[in-house]
Amino acid sequence: MSFLEIDHVSFTYPRHDKPVLTDVDLHFDQGVITALVGPNGSGKTTLTRLMIGVLRPSCGEIRLERRPLVEYSLGEIGRRVGYVFQNPDLQLFCGSVAEEVGFGLANRGCKQETVMERVAFYLDYFELKDYADVFPLHLSQGEKQRLAIAAVLANDPLFLVLDEPTVGLDAYRKRLLEDYLKKISRSGRGMVLVSHDTAFVDRVAERVVILEKGRVIEDSGRKGKAADEA
Amino acid sequence: MVQGLTYRYQPGGPLVLKGIDFHVSRGEIVAVTGLSGCGKSTLCYCICGAFHHNRDGVMTGQVLLNGKNIRERRAASLALEVGMVFQDPDTQLFLPTVEDEIAFVPENLCLPSARIRERVEQVLDLLGLAALREANPHRLSGGEKHLVALAAVLALDPPVLILDEVMSQLDQLGKEKVAAALKRLRNMGKAIIAVEHNLEAVSLADRLLVMERGELLSCGRTAELLADRELMEARGLLYDPSGSAQDS
Amino acid sequence: MKLDPRTKMVMVLCLSGLALLYNTPGRLLLLLAVTVAILLLFRFDLGAIGSYLKPFLSLMVFLFVIQCLFAPSGRVLLAVGPVPLATTGGLLTGAGVVLRIVVVTAAAMLLATFNARDFILGLVQWKVPYELAFMVFIALRFLPVFRDELVNVVTAVQLRGIDLKKVPWGQKIAMYRRLLFPVIYGAMLKAQRLAVSMEARGFRVYPRRTYLRRLNFRFVDYMVLVIFPLITIVLILLQLS
Numbered sequence: 001m002s003f004l005e006i007d008h009v010s011f012t013y014p015r016h017d018k019p020v021l022t023d024v025d026l027h028f029d030q031g032v033i034t035a036l037v038g039p040n041g042s043g044k045t046t047l048t049r050l051m052i053g054v055l056r057p058s059c060g061e062i063r064l065e066r067r068p069l070v071e072y073s074l075g076e077i078g079r080r081v082g083y084v085f086q087n088p089d090l091q092l093f094c095g096s097v098a099e100e101v102g103f104g105l106a107n108r109g110c111k112q113e114t115v116m117e118r119v120a121f122y123l124d125y126f127e128l129k130d131y132a133d134v135f136p137l138h139l140s141q142g143e144k145q146r147l148a149i150a151a152v153l154a155n156d157p158l159f160l161v162l163d164e165p166t167v168g169l170d171a172y173r174k175r176l177l178e179d180y181l182k183k184i185s186r187s188g189r190g191m192v193l194v195s196h197d198t199a200f201v202d203r204v205a206e207r208v209v210i211l212e213k214g215r216v217i218e219d220s221g222r223k224g225k226a227a228d229e230a
Numbered sequence: 231m232v233q234g235l236t237y238r239y240q241p242g243g244p245l246v247l248k249g250i251d252f253h254v255s256r257g258e259i260v261a262v263t264g265l266s267g268c269g270k271s272t273l274c275y276c277i278c279g280a281f282h283h284n285r286d287g288v289m290t291g292q293v294l295l296n297g298k299n300i301r302e303r304r305a306a307s308l309a310l311e312v313g314m315v316f317q318d319p320d321t322q323l324f325l326p327t328v329e330d331e332i333a334f335v336p337e338n339l340c341l342p343s344a345r346i347r348e349r350v351e352q353v354l355d356l357l358g359l360a361a362l363r364e365a366n367p368h369r370l371s372g373g374e375k376h377l378v379a380l381a382a383v384l385a386l387d388p389p390v391l392i393l394d395e396v397m398s399q400l401d402q403l404g405k406e407k408v409a410a411a412l413k414r415l416r417n418m419g420k421a422i423i424a425v426e427h428n429l430e431a432v433s434l435a436d437r438l439l440v441m442e443r444g445e446l447l448s449c450g451r452t453a454e455l456l457a458d459r460e461l462m463e464a465r466g467l468l469y470d471p472s473g474s475a476q477d478s
Numbered sequence: 479m480k481l482d483p484r485t486k487m488v489m490v491l492c493l494s495g496l497a498l499l500y501n502t503p504g505r506l507l508l509l510l511a512v513t514v515a516i517l518l519l520f521r522f523d524l525g526a527i528g529s530y531l532k533p534f535l536s537l538m539v540f541l542f543v544i545q546c547l548f549a550p551s552g553r554v555l556l557a558v559g560p561v562p563l564a565t566t567g568g569l570l571t572g573a574g575v576v577l578r579i580v581v582v583t584a585a586a587m588l589l590a591t592f593n594a595r596d597f598i599l600g601l602v603q604w605k606v607p608y609e610l611a612f613m614v615f616i617a618l619r620f621l622p623v624f625r626d627e628l629v630n631v632v633t634a635v636q637l638r639g640i641d642l643k644k645v646p647w648g649q650k651i652a653m654y655r656r657l658l659f660p661v662i663y664g665a666m667l668k669a670q671r672l673a674v675s676m677e678a679r680g681f682r683v684y685p686r687r688t689y690l691r692r693l694n695f696r697f698v699d700y701m702v703l704v705i706f707p708l709i710t711i712v713l714i715l716l717q718l719s
Contacts, residue, residue, distance in 0.1 A: 013369075040373030040401045054633060074633065075641025083637050086372050089318065091634040093660050104638035107653070137664055140271060141317050141395065142427075155639050164372070167398050168317075170265045170427045196373075196401045278678060309678045321671035324619060326595050333690045338680035346690045382679065 002027040002063075003159055003190055004051060004081075009060030011043075011050060019058070020046045021214040030159070030190040033181065035205035037195065043214040044194045045086060048161050051192070052083045079108075082157030086164045086194075088144035092136040097128055097147055100136050104155035122150040125180070127173075142168040149177065153184075160184070160191035166200050178204050246272050248445050256389070259412060259422045261435035268441045270425045271317065274392045277423070278314040295390070310339070313388035317395050319375035323367040328359060328378050331367060335385040353381045356411050373400045380408065384415075391415065393424045397431035409434055483600040485699045489516070492710040493585040497578050499717055503570055506577040513584045538576050545572035599693050608687050620669065627665050631657055 006026045012019040021043045028034055036044050049055045050062060053069050062069040064080065085091045094100040102119040123129045126146045131139060136147055145168040152160070160181075166174050174197075181204055185191065195201050201208065210218040247269050254260045262270050277293055293299070295311055316322055325331045332353050336346040354360045357377050362370065367378050376399045383391070397405055412434060416422055426432050440447040493513055500506050546568040601611040635657070695703075 038401075039403055041371040045371065052637065054637075073641055074636035075639060078637040079639035085634075087318070087320065089320075089664070090630045091637070093631045093634055093657055093664075095656065095660055103635075104640065107638075107640050135660070135663075137660070137667055151638070157639075164399075168395065168427070170263075172265060196399075198402075307683060309680050310683065312678075314678050316671070316675060318671070321668050322675040324616065324672055324676075329690075330595050334676075334681075335679045337687050337689055338683055340684050340686060340688050342688060343690060343692075346688065350690070386680065 003030050003065060004028040005063040005066075006047075006051065007061045007063065009050060009057040009062060011046060011055065011058050019214060021050070023060075024211075024214075024216055026209060026216065026219070028159075028190055028192060031185060031188050032190050032207055033185050033193065033205050034191070034207040034209060035193045035195060035201040036209050036211060037198075037201060038211035042211045044211055045163055047211065048083070048163050048192070048194060051161055052081055053077045078104075078157075079155070080157060081159045081161060082152035082155055084148050084152050084160070084162045084165055086167070088141070088148040088168075089137065091148055092144060092151070095135060096133050097136055097139070098123065098132040100147060100151045101128075101154050103151065118154055122154050126150045126176070142170065142173070145169060146173065153180070158189055160189065161194075162191065163194045164196065165193065166195060166197045174200055247276065248443075250441075250446050252439055252446060252449055254390070254421045254423055256421050257416055257419045258437065259416050259424065259435045260437045260439060261432045262423060262425045262439045262441060263427060263432055264441035264447070268443055270441055271394055273441070274314065274394055274423065274425060278308070278312045278392055310386065311388055312390045312392060313383040313386045314392045315380050315383045315394060315396055319367075319372075319379040322379045322382065323375065326366060327363070328365050328367055328370075328381070329354075329363045331378055331382045332385045334382060349385050349387075353384050356384065356414070357381050358407050373404045376400060377404060377407070380411075384411075388420070390421045391423070393422070393426075395425055395427070397424070397426055405431070481702065482693050482695055482699045483596045484604060484693070485695075485702050487600070488703060489706055490585045492706050494582050496710060496713060497581040497585070499714060500578075501571075501574050503573040503577055506574055506581060510577060510581045510584065513581055517584060538579060541579075542572040542576050545575050596693060599689060599691065602687075602689070603693055609682065612681075616669075616672070620665070627661050631661050 004027070006024055006028075009021060009024045010019055011021040024047065036047065038044055046055065050057055053062075053072065053074060056070065064072060064077065069077070092100055094103055098119055099106075101122050102115045105115045105118060120129075123132055126149070128143065128147060128150065131143065136144065139147065145165070149162070149165060165177060169177065178200065181191065181193075185206075193201070193205065208218075208220045209216060250273060252260075262273065264270055295308075323331055325334060329350060332350045333346055336349045341349070354363060357380065359377060359381055362374065362378070367375060370378065376396055380393070380396055397408060400408060409431075412422060412424075424431065424435065432438060437449065437451055439449050493509070496509055497506065500509060546565070548568075598608075598611045598615050601614070602608050635653075
């Protein structure tokens with residue numbers, strides 16, 4: 001069963017004449033790490049925005065867990081799909097790093113101790129413990145990137161969409177991220193990565209979709225358990 | 231040339247840079263690399279004078295440009311000698327079209343209209359951006375924005391160029407364009423300092439500076455340092471330990 | 479038809495001035511018709527005015543009703559007991575207020591028909607010091623940045639799984655309050671970084687600047703610059719006498 005289905009979707013920004021995406025048809029399953037690659041301007045980020053419901057397709061339909069995406073509210077989508085923006089500045093809004101990581105949990109009514117435990121775990125894993133009380137926008141670019149990823153992962157989403165997660169990360173941290181993403185995938189959650197980083201993609205992705213000028217020109221295919229259902 | 235540079239963000243706060251010494255000559259590309267948070271960006275800001283004139287951090291030591299201390303120069307005149315491309319293109323681009331952004335610099339320099347046009351064309355050519363001339367920078371993709379930010383600074387034609395993580399945000403084509411442009415600039419005699427994580431970008435450089443926690447760990451010819459696998463791995467710079475990593 | 483942005487600025491001032499002066503719906507409607515005609519001349523998308531005013535629709539209806547109730551005059555059309563609800567005078571005044579808003583907005587849309595860069599050029603060629611012109615431009619440019627920041631934050635918050643519609647008001651307000659500070663601070667940081675970047679690119683190195691393009695007044699501009707204010711002044715005098 002496909003978790004996220006993009007059904008013949010095309011998209012043009014309002015008041016623009018050229019379509020950014022044309023007839024994109026992709027199905028994403030749980031437990032698979034898919035990489036979305038392609039040259040600058042090929043529509044990758046736009047596609048991810050469509051996938052999380054921030055944008056609506058001009059034609060075609062997107063379905064999450066078999067239901068049309070438009071029937072979900074943004075908050076409901078957020079609980080299922082974690083999205084990491086390309087620019088971390090766009091998604092950091094709390095007063096301190098610790099608050100940022102715990103925001104999703106705290107506001108969904110989790111118990112104080114659970115929240116603190118999780119926050120501590122993620123701060124530790126992403127080596128942000130020393131910055132727990134720092135204002136997020138004061139961090140260096142790479143640190144903000146890690147924080148954004150941590151904050152989204154802390155919510156335990158069922159599916160992840162990461163837009164250029166390795167930009168700003170040094171090799172050591174990339175390895176950490178790689179390990180963590182693989183761990184998540186093994187626990188049965190799927191994800192889509194947009195990345196230019198060919199080395200990272202090679203090591204992490206199980207499926208590669210190439211986008212160019214708004215069209216899917218190559219798709220290494222859905223492998224594994226989901227491949228039988230077509 | 232940088233001598234004994236130290237820097238704190240706040241008086242009495244922790245030292246972010248602890249005694250950095252190095253030099254860059256004309257016609258040379260130097261890459262600065264290291265784990266995130268080691269002070270690479272801070273170093274760049276110090277060199278280009280952005281901190282000295284704009285913040286209340288405490289800086290000791292000297293930064294000499296062509297023999298003259300940068301503290302004795304006005305911020306704006308320093309800008310003419312050192313071009314800096316910052317990490318986040320959204321905070322550098324504010325004009326309606328790409329052409330306007332590139333023209334911003336020569337206009338500030340009071341160049342006559344014909345020379346402005348010339349510069350704009352030159353830079354558009356250098357980075358292959360001619361097709362995006364009338365585009366609104368805000369509507370461009372992330373990688374294209376970085377190219378435009380770089381173009382806007384190149385219009386300065388500065389003798390020293392500092393790039394903060396420009397290559398890592400670009401796709402293959404973009405990387406090639408920038409690499410080619412940097413080589414040309416180097417051959418024209420410019421001094422280029424590039425902060426990068428990306429190994430590919432780093433191998434462009436003639437010399438490499440490795441930083442850790444505010445200190446300069448090593449400094450030497452790129453080929454030599456890269457060959458020192460132990461150093462590279464220990465500092466987390468080599469991504470693929472299997473060795474076939476120099477992905478190019 | 480292309481007009482120098484400065485000419486357009488003058489036109490907007492004249493139209494707005496008249497809108498503030500007139501208070502009968504008849505005259506205001508005429509003014510609106512003229513403004514719309516001008517906008518159409520510039521091939522402006524009238525739908526944009528509609529979408530811009532849509533959020534204010536409730537406000538306008540509110541104003542209309544208030545005027546109606548509290549400025550009754552003329553014949554009473556509808557009454558509840560001794561209290562007149564709708565009077566001819568009231569209705570007219572109400573319509574007047576609403577129309578005034580629409581006209582001023584439509585006139586301001588004229589300003590949107592030109593490029594921000596030309597705006598700076600226009601001011602500078604009128605001898606406004608360039609730092610001032612840029613400051614005005616950036617201030618104007620930052621309004622949408624603020625709005626975008628707010629939209630971004632709201633989106634980001636929801637994407638973390640918080641359903642804003644289901645959150646009780648008390649909690650929502652507390653959340654907004656907590657978020658307000660980082661959002662403003664974030665916008666300020668952006669502004670500061672932009673300033674640093676501009677300086678790093680040589681802004682304010684010299685007291686003057688040259689420009690890639692120059693704005694030139696054409697014959698049409700001179701005509702409009704003379705005719706428009708003249709007509710406006712005549713109309714003002716007529717109204718006042």
